[in-house]
Amino acid sequence: MTGALSGIRVLDLSRVLAGPWASQTLADLGAEVIKIERPGAGDDTRGWGPPFAKDEAGNDTTEAAYYLTANRGKKSLTVDITKPEGQEIVCNLAAQSDVVLENFKVGGLAKYGLDYTSLAKINPKLVYCSITGFGQDGPYKDRPGYDFMIQGMGGLMSITGAPDEAPGGQPMKVGVAVADIFTGLYATIGILSALRHRDATGEGQHIDLALLDVQTAVLANQAMNYLTTGVAPGRLGNAHPNIVPYEAFPSADGYLILAVGNDSQFKSFCEVAGLNDLPADTRYATNRSRVANRETLVPMIRRAMVTKTTDEWIAVLEKANVPCGPINTLDRVFDNPQVQHRGMIRYLDHPVAGKVPTVANPIKFSKTPISGETAAPMLGQHSDEILRKVADLSDEQIEKLRSAGII
Structure with missing residues (x-):
């Protein structure tokens, strides 16, 4: 060998x-x-x-x-x-x-x-x-x-x-x-x-x-969230404890993962999604404020996301350099041209x-x-x-x- x-x-x-x-x-x-x-x-x-x-x-x-x-x-x-x-x-x-x-x-x-x-x-x-x-x-x-x-x-x-x-x-x-x-x-x-x-x-x-x-x-950031606060984190479904928006959203025909990792990406997403007022709003301008106000922000994003299909969103979001992706079944994983x-x-x-x-x-x-x-x-x-x-x-x-x- x-x-x-x-x-x-x-x-x-x-x-x-x-x-x-x-x-x-x-x-x-x-x-x-x-x-x-x-x-x-x-x-x-x-x-x-x-x-x-x-x-x-x-x-x-x-x-x-x-x-x-x-x-x-x-x-x-x-x-x-x-x-x-x-x-x-x-x-x-x-x-x-x-x-x-x-x-x-x-x-x-x-x-x-x-x-x-x-x-x-x-x-x-x-x-x-x-x-x-x-x-x-x-x-x-x-x-x-x-x-x-x-x-x-x-x-x-x-x-x-x-x-x-x-x-x-x-x-x-x-x-x-x-x-x-x-x-x-x-x-x-x-x-x-x-x-x-x-x-x-x-x-x-x-x-x-x-x-x-x-x-x-391998509890990673979740372990440190607890060790630095003394508060045990709970279950958030597909949401992220430290980043917003960073979860799976319903589209017109399925689901789409939206993974906005910084404020610049959030601004780009809002421009594409027709939510142009949000980046200037102090409640949503920074990731820290978005985490604190996720309960009001996420419903607005959900209403916007259901207006397009998953493929339509991927096409416009990738062009805008906003991280996103589908939730593939394993047949689609192994059919993926990159894989x-x-x-x-x-x-x-x-x-x-x-x-x-x-x-x-x-x-x-x-x-x-x-x-x-x-x-x-x-x-x-x-x-x-x-x-x-x-x-x-x-x-x-x-x-x-x-x-x-x-x-």
């Missing part, structure tokens, strides 16, 4: 989404990622369907779309880590790896001798990343953590959704598992930083990542499905472009290859392990 991380080997003991998202990102960047899976079962997400990838005859395969989401570019090795022989294989691979990634419960791998303390004795340069719901210490450390509950516990749902007094108002989760995905990205950042430290000093380290920590960290031009849809060879679609990594390198991606592997697809080339086992040893159910 080629890429910025070519030559880096990652031993991935994680499953579901947060850990696999991190290891997929590392694979995209050129690392060799060996995905360790349970014989006969594999990653839980293999069965999280429908939908499933189709074979060339149009029939469902065993590969769920969810699994394909986060396992591109990896090699699958099935190993029963509860057996001493399986533990020996993983230790062998860890001794020859740069990174171990896992999301078992706190202390769950220690009984197998696969925790950081044990593997660091074998490979002191190892970067070992643990992902859990609540971290390696603290009163909640032994609790399981899943994205949905973390979005709730971490405050995101308290600021997402329409207010209670609005029709259908209630706390809402985000439509994708953002706590998991953000944790995967923070894990990637942490691993790359630890590899830089390893290269400079020769020492590895343990990275402790918690979904709740990450969800708290297509940027190569965000790719089709990868798959041993059963022929070709499977994937959403490309968005990083565009000038010197080390992402290339050579492979589809998410079938269960155990690379077991023999890895055991021969990396673990240096003979065909006879491999067959003996397979007969014993170890691989």
